[in-house]
Amino acid sequence: MTPQALETLGTRIDEVFLLIGAAILLIELAEVLFKGSHKGRTIAEMLVSASTQIPSIAVQVFILTGAYIIYYILAEVAQPWQIPLTWWGIALAVIAADFTYYWEHRIAHQVRILWTQHAVHHSSRDYNIITGIRFGPLEGVWNLIMHIPLVFLGFSPEMIFFGIIVVLAYQTWIHTEVIGKLGWFDKVMNSPANHRVHHGCDDKYIDMNYGGITVIWDQLFGTYQAEEETPRYGLKRDFDSRNPIKVWFSELPGLWHDVTRARSWGEAWRYMMRPPGWKPSADRGE
Numbered sequence: 001m002t003p004q005a006l007e008t009l010g011t012r013i014d015e016v017f018l019l020i021g022a023a024i025l026l027i028e029l030a031e032v033l034f035k036g037s038h039k040g041r042t043i044a045e046m047l048v049s050a051s052t053q054i055p056s057i058a059v060q061v062f063i064l065t066g067a068y069i070i071y072y073i074l075a076e077v078a079q080p081w082q083i084p085l086t087w088w089g090i091a092l093a094v095i096a097a098d099f100t101y102y103w104e105h106r107i108a109h110q111v112r113i114l115w116t117q118h119a120v121h122h123s124s125r126d127y128n129i130i131t132g133i134r135f136g137p138l139e140g141v142w143n144l145i146m147h148i149p150l151v152f153l154g155f156s157p158e159m160i161f162f163g164i165i166v167v168l169a170y171q172t173w174i175h176t177e178v179i180g181k182l183g184w185f186d187k188v189m190n191s192p193a194n195h196r197v198h199h200g201c202d203d204k205y206i207d208m209n210y211g212g213i214t215v216i217w218d219q220l221f222g223t224y225q226a227e228e229e230t231p232r233y234g235l236k237r238d239f240d241s242r243n244p245i246k247v248w249f250s251e252l253p254g255l256w257h258d259v260t261r262a263r264s265w266g267e268a269w270r271y272m273m274r275p276p277g278w279k280p281s282a283d284r285g286e
């Protein structure tokens with residue numbers, strides 16, 4: 001297979017999931033219009049989720065496009081061997097991207113400076129197909145950094161980008177309440193039920209189901225939780241806004257508040273690098 005053919009395949013896969021997403025969106029909109037009791041609020045929530053694409057795409061165009069070149073330079077100068085562009089090589093790239101996504105996602109939940117970006121995806125009290133395109137402005141930067149090690153494993157940049165696209169495209173259809181539990185499928189693959197759990201802020205659901213395409217990594221590393229009662233969606237703290245600016249930058253004022261009041265550089269650093277909600281008293285065992 002040629003790199004161009006792989007790029008075309010990535011685009012086709014993306015389009016297929018986009019079509020499935022569009023079909024689910026139509027069902028969700030019909031539900032809101034004919035059955036929904038808070039029509040205005042639900043539509044406003046969808047619009048603010050969609051608005052997060054504005055800064056996200058701007059970052060993509062102005063920062064990330066240039067940064068992709070880093071992959072080609074690294075592949076040129078520092079790649080120990082090359083995994084061939086065959087079907088098994090491509091399958092390996094998707095598995096590697098799915099594994100990387102699990103850790104990228106898990107770390108983004110546990111390091112507050114990264115959480116300032118990923119929290120945007122989690123800050124809606126609703127859960128629908130548009131939540132799937134609700135991203136923090138700089139989330140793509142962390143994604144790019146975390147996949148660099150795949151170059152050193154021998155994957156070409158084209159294979160890595162293909163893996164990233166497939167892992168993200170797959171997740172389009174799982175942001176919905178229209179599809180219920182799926183039996184054995186929920187045990188192995190990421191699914192609407194599994195991802196609803198991930199968006200829940202209830203104690204039993206918080207920080208569970210980080211998987212992208214599969215939940216095998218969650219099963220292996222002890223972060224799998226099946227859906228039981230319907231989750232309460234959104235952040236643990238009180239946040240519910242339809243103001244785009246507040247949604248795009250929701251976590252920054254809180255982090256700024258804590259960092260500027262830290263009593264030392266070390267404490268400021270720990271506020272940024274420890275999990276959200278960390279306080280200095282936690283280190284003193286209080």
Ligand SMILES: [Zn+2]
Nearest residue numbers: 105109118198
């Ligand atoms: Zn998450």
